[in-house]
Amino acid sequence: VGDSWVQEFRDNPSMQLLWNTRIYDEMWTGTFPLPVPDPEPGEPEIALIENISWEAMRNQCFRKAERLLKDNGFADDPLSLTRAARAVSAALQRASLILEKYERGDFPAGEEPRSLNEYVETRAPGQTEAKSSGAGTASIVSMTEMLEGWWRESKAAGRKPSTYESYRNTFAYFSRFLGHDDASRVSVADVVGFKDHRLSTPSPKTGKIPSAKTVKDSDLSAMKAVFGWAVQNGLLIKNPAANISIKLAKPKRLRSKGFTDEEAEQILASSLRLERGGEHYKTWAAKRWVPWLCAFTGARVGELAQLRGRDVIEQDGIWIIRITPDAGTVKTNEARDVPLHKQLVDLGFISFVQQSDEGHLFLNLKPGQSPLGPLQGLKNRLAEAARAIVSDPNVAPNHGWRHRFKTIGMQAGIPPRILDAIQGQAPRSVADTYGDVTLRTMASEVAKLPTIEMAVKKD
Secondary structure, three states: OHHHHHHHHOOOHHHOOOOOHHHHHHOOOOOOOOOOOOOOOOOOOOOOHHHHHHHHHHHHHHHHHHHHHHHOOOOOOHHHHHHHHHHHHHHHHHHHHHHHHHHOOOOOOOOOOHHHHOOOOOOOOOOOOOOOOOOOOOOOOEHHHHHHHHHHHHHHOOOOHHHHHHHHHHHHHHHHHHOOOEHHHOOHHHHHHHHHHHHHOOOOOOOOOOOHHHHHHHHHHHHHHHHHHHHHOOOOOOOOOOOOOOOOOOOOOOOOOOOOHHHHHHHHHHHHHOOOOOOOHHHHHHHHHHHHHHHHHOOOHHHHHOOEHHHEEEEOOEEEEEEOHHHOOOOOOOOEEEEOOHHHHHOOHHHHHHOOOOOEOOOOOOOOOOOHHHHHHHHHHHHHHHHHHOOOOOOOOOOHHHHHHHHHHHHOOOOHHHHHHHHOOOOOOHHHHOOOOOHHHHHHHHOOOOOOOHHHOOO
């Protein structure tokens, strides 16, 4: 199996697009399928490329295993088939790693494909060879290598892993659409064709066509950024996506982006009544406390779901939560302290924290495990719980809290600059960058938020 895989793609190793060597180690561990991020209101669900690759790889392994067992007269019961499929996967992994070396030009001595040693004359008759000016023809580079090069630099500059994942999904789709991974062969027409394809082809995951906003802000943005990086670093001569865009119409707005009083009260009351059942204690605790934290801090759900015991502290007589990228991920990549409202203390949140350890309050992590995957899964569970109560698709089940906090804060007379500081949003003007919004200032303003009386009433 492995030898035939190498032989099939040996002369064109970049055409091997099925087997993703990066996910092999997790292929049979139960890690997949990965949880899917909850979409924005009106947007289709995102299909993670890792899940698509994992399913395609497993199907390939079982097909080859079934054929091997049948051709060799072995039993094909479920246990034998699974064992054979896992053996096939190991062979395909080894073969694909060899092909990756070939794609980089790392062939055993004397075994290079003939085309690598052939010289092809590309000048017209009588045309003289141009002198190198430092901006000559770029070397062949795969889109996979180009993306990884962009990410090494962008990661060092502080870009978020979620951006890399989004860009990687786009380039994986683009490579499959083109049928090759050669960045130097990509033309403007290829990018336009891919854009049109995305705008007219239903997602295999959702059966829905992605919105123009998704294609523009995710796919085209990724291609412009990464191809642009390749040009700046001398890997390509031009950026084929530079001038490709989509003019978006103003989206329809059918309601406020934040939860109404009634919706918020229903979610919060439900969280107080929530019985644990058979789910993990930390998941139950998240459904119990995260909605209330959202209501009184305006923080992003993920920022609260990744809180650790050590992030809840008393400072100068004020109970605060410390939202920090050390706990997982923060959109701005900056830590901030947010004072807690008295009602959160009265409801027992501090007591809950004091009975917990210093680790993650709501994430059940294995030793050494990254919090990002479990965090996305927990965010999905929280969104599902909220959506079961508030079914209106025009309000985001997680992000609706941030919009509501801003509304309630303005009604309470909290200055916009202080609301922005509490929520970790950028200053609105240069003037807002002068001076600091202190913890005591924020605490005095948070105290203006009204208690939520109706939410604590029992049915």
